Amino acid sequence: MNQIVTAETISALYQQESRRVLATLIRLLGDFELAEEALQEAFTCALQQWPVDGLPEQPRAWLVSTGRFKAIDKIRQQQTQRKYQQQWLAEQDEDIEAFQADEANHQSWQDDELRLIFTCCHPALSTEAQIALTLREICGLTTEQIAKAFLTSPVTIIAQRIVRAKNKIRDAAIPYEIPAAEQLPQRLDAVLKVIYLLFNEGYSQSSGDQLLCAELSAQAIRLGYLLLELQPDTETMGLLALLLLQESRRSARIDQQGDLILLADQNRSLWDQVLIEQGVQLVERSLTGRRIGPYGLQAAIAALHAESPSATDTDWPQIVALYDLLYRFEASPVVLLNRAVAISLAQGPAAALPLLQALEQSGELSQYHLLDAALADIHQKLGLTQQARFYYQQALNKTSQQAEQRFLQKRLESLS
Amino acid sequence: MKYLCLVYSDEKLLHSLPDSPKDEECFAYAAAVQNSGRMLAAEALQPIDTATTVRVRAGKTLLTDGPFAETKEQLAGFYLVEAKDLNEAIQLAAGIPAARVGSVEVRPIRQLEV
Numbered sequence: 001m002n003q004i005v006t007a008e009t010i011s012a013l014y015q016q017e018s019r020r021v022l023a024t025l026i027r028l029l030g031d032f033e034l035a036e037e038a039l040q041e042a043f044t045c046a047l048q049q050w051p052v053d054g055l056p057e058q059p060r061a062w063l064v065s066t067g068r069f070k071a072i073d074k075i076r077q078q079q080t081q082r083k084y085q086q087q088w089l090a091e092q093d094e095d096i097e098a099f100q101a102d103e104a105n106h107q108s109w110q111d112d113e114l115r116l117i118f119t120c121c122h123p124a125l126s127t128e129a130q131i132a133l134t135l136r137e138i139c140g141l142t143t144e145q146i147a148k149a150f151l152t153s154p155v156t157i158i159a160q161r162i163v164r165a166k167n168k169i170r171d172a173a174i175p176y177e178i179p180a181a182e183q184l185p186q187r188l189d190a191v192l193k194v195i196y197l198l199f200n201e202g203y204s205q206s207s208g209d210q211l212l213c214a215e216l217s218a219q220a221i222r223l224g225y226l227l228l229e230l231q232p233d234t235e236t237m238g239l240l241a242l243l244l245l246q247e248s249r250r251s252a253r254i255d256q257q258g259d260l261i262l263l264a265d266q267n268r269s270l271w272d273q274v275l276i277e278q279g280v281q282l283v284e285r286s287l288t289g290r291r292i293g294p295y296g297l298q299a300a301i302a303a304l305h306a307e308s309p310s311a312t313d314t315d316w317p318q319i320v321a322l323y324d325l326l327y328r329f330e331a332s333p334v335v336l337l338n339r340a341v342a343i344s345l346a347q348g349p350a351a352a353l354p355l356l357q358a359l360e361q362s363g364e365l366s367q368y369h370l371l372d373a374a375l376a377d378i379h380q381k382l383g384l385t386q387q388a389r390f391y392y393q394q395a396l397n398k399t400s401q402q403a404e405q406r407f408l409q410k411r412l413e414s415l416s
Numbered sequence: 417m418k419y420l421c422l423v424y425s426d427e428k429l430l431h432s433l434p435d436s437p438k439d440e441e442c443f444a445y446a447a448a449v450q451n452s453g454r455m456l457a458a459e460a461l462q463p464i465d466t467a468t469t470v471r472v473r474a475g476k477t478l479l480t481d482g483p484f485a486e487t488k489e490q491l492a493g494f495y496l497v498e499a500k501d502l503n504e505a506i507q508l509a510a511g512i513p514a515a516r517v518g519s520v521e522v523r524p525i526r527q528l529e530v
Contacts, residue, residue, distance in 0.1 A: 124502055172524045173417045175501035183503075 005050040013059060014043055019140055021063045023112040025071075026119075027176055028064070030088070032137070032166045034071050042067035060109075068092075114230050115176045117223075121191040122174050129165040130194050131201070136162050139219045149212045150201065185291070188231065192239050192295060195223050199243050203250070217247055234289025237282050238296025244279035245302035248272040260407045264311035276306045297326040316346035333364040341374055349381040369398035373408060385415050418456065418525035419505040420496050424489040425518025427463050437513030445513055449497065454508060460493035489518055496525075 018039060025035035042063040056062040072092050075085055120133040135141045135149075143162065147155040168174065179187040202216025224240035252270035253261055283303045286296040301322045308314040323339035336359055344352030356375050365371040376391035392412040399405060430436060442460075449455045469480040483490065495512065499505040502522070509520040 124506070171526075172522075173501040175503055177503075179503075 005055050007047060007051075009055070010043065010046050010050060013046075017060050017063070018043070019116075019138060020109055020113060021060060021067065022137065023116040024064050024109065025067050027112050027115060028068055029071050029092075030176070031170060034075075035067075037074070038067035038071040039063075041070040045070070110230050111178060113226070114178050117191055117227065117230075118178060118187055119169060119174060119176050121187075121194045122169075123187075123190050124172065124174060125165050125168060127194070127197065129161050129168075130190075131198055132158055132161045133165045134194055134198065134223070135216075135219065138223065141219070145212070145215075149216050188233060188236070191227060192235060195220050195227070196239060196243075196295070198223070199246070203246060214250070217243070217250070221247060234286045234291045235293040235295050237286035237289065238293065238299045241279045241282035241286060241299035242295055242302055244275045244282065245299060245306050248275035248279065248306060254403070257406075258403055259410070260403050263305060268309065271306065279303060280306065294326055294329045297322055297329070301326075311345075314345070316342055320346050333359055333362065334368070337365065337368075337371055337374060344378060344381075349378045353378050353382065367398060369395040369404065369408075372398065373411075376411065380411075380415065389415055417499055417501060417505070418496065419499055419502075419508075420494060420523045420525060421505070421509045421512065422491060422521040422523065423493045423495070423512060423514050423518060424487075424521065425492050425514055426488065427490050427492065430492060430514065430517060433517045435516045437516065441513045445511060446495075449495065449508060449511075454497045454499060454504075456496040456498055458493070458495040461491060464490050492518065 021042065022035055022039050025038050026032055029035045029038060045066050046059075046063065050056070072089065075089060078085070116138060117134075120137050121130045125133065132146055135146045136143065141149075143159045144155055147153055147158045150158070153161075178184075199217050199220035202213040202218075202220065221240070221243050224236065224243055228236045228240055248271050249263075249266065250272075252266040252268070255261055279299065280303050283296070283299045286292065287300060289296075301319055304315050304319055304322075319342045320339060323335060323342055327335045327339065336355070340352045340355040340359065343355060356371070356378060359365060359371060360375065372391045372395035376388045376395060379385075379388035379391060389412065392408055392415070396405060396408045396412070399408070446455070446458050449458070464483045467481075467483045469482065469484050471478045471480070492514065495508070497505060497508050499508060502524070505522050505524075509515065509522050512520055514520070
């Protein structure tokens with residue numbers, strides 16, 4: 001109790017512990033809004049008391065207890081005779097003795113963190129709401145930060161989205177729990193999807209605030225590590241590997257003008273070898289696991305790219321084989337498109353052309369500019385300039401992303 | 417918590433699709449929910465041809481022949497259930513045989529404070 005505590009110490013503790021404290025407070029108080037207020041109150045108290053009294057033996061447990069008492073006080077002071085509040089207070093009194101905020105009980109803290117993750121990513125919430133709530137509650141970003149990172153959404157929309165999600169959790173009684181074993185794989189997939197979308201939001205934007213975009217992707221990777229620690233699973237491992245391997249190429253994928261650079265043309269010496277090593281290790285571990293799935297397979301493909309000295313030296317037949325396997329899990333036309341591109345590199349453009357034409361005829365990707373871009377590229381390689389021009393033009397019409405447009409424009413101009 | 421599970425389906429197709437539930441299956445499910453103690457009420461409705469929509473404006477009762485809104489799927493019936501939380505309500509809703517051919521909207525009951 002005699003350690004000197006400064007505001008900086010407390011601020012660092014906030015960074016490190018506030019999400020865990022919040023996760024436990026939500027369970028104890030049964031309400032997101034109340035728990036967030038309680039969290040702020042607890043840290044305000046800490047700022048007043050700790051510099052005088054010293055650091056408590058169990059700071060995290062202290063914060064939970066303090067926050068909880070503040071919340072109970074607040075409800076009591078409101079003095080309303082609402083029936084549900086009376087009942088709530090009675091319940092709080094009943095189990096306040098039962099709750100021992102024991103810092104050494106790691107399982108209990110981790111369970112609360114998992115409860116928070118599964119609740120924020122509950123499939124009864126819209127995907128947009130899941131992402132916003134995850135960033136707000138689990139990552140601790142402010143509404144302003146979230147809005148800035150998502151170019152399309154003004155602050156008010158993000159704020160509304162979060163409020164609506166919290167209201168639904170409360171009013172529809174979305175439970176604050178770790179799903180039962182039989183539900184777990186499906187619910188885990190929903191969490192993985194949120195992490196993946198979050199990463200892509202930060203990775204695929206080339207306009208906008210690059211620092212904030214990098215922060216979004218970093219948050220996604222952090223979430224991946226957290227989830228892997230809390231709920232070990234081969235697909236989580238696969239997803240995390242995929243994110244690390246994609247992240248390793250971040251600085252190589254855009255030139256100084258902010259234009260996209262194709263994988264084949266990237267300066268591979270810019271790829272982050274530390275991230276590649278971490279990613280490859282995870283891929284190898286995930287491939288030995290029992291639940292291999294689409295993320296693990298995509299990570300395996302990314303690992304083959306990452307370990308190749310150049311595009312021509314890449315093991316394309318192996319990549320085609322992995323896409324075949326991936327298609328069994330995810331029978332989507334996008335997988336077929338990627339497979340066709342891999343075939344063009346493994347066997348030449350002539351082998352890929354009929355596959356792409358079949359995809360075009362199916363009409364499933366009629367709004368997807370990358371199919372047109374792939375068709376343009378194949379025609380260009382086959383010397384069919386006129387068709388190539390037609391498809392580049394088609395692709396241009398279908399994307400509104402500026403970096404994509406500049407890229408396609410450049411390719412179009414290179415034809416003449 | 418009480419939840420109302422509203423069963424919607426295309427009236428014209430509800431009983432004629434390959435996956436359409438037979439009456440016995442619907443009875444059996446209702447009985448199963450009843451036996452689990454979670455059933456508060458459940459009914460099937462007559463088709464929308466029989467619907468009358470009532471509005472009161474400036475003290476006058478106005479009637480319209482037909483449902484409140486013309487939609488692709490119509491309200492065909494409902495379950496009012498008692499469930500621990502939304503997960504349990506979703507589980508009950510997913511078991512309703514008509515969910516295979518229609519949709520079930522799950523709505524928590526709002527507790528009015530008196």
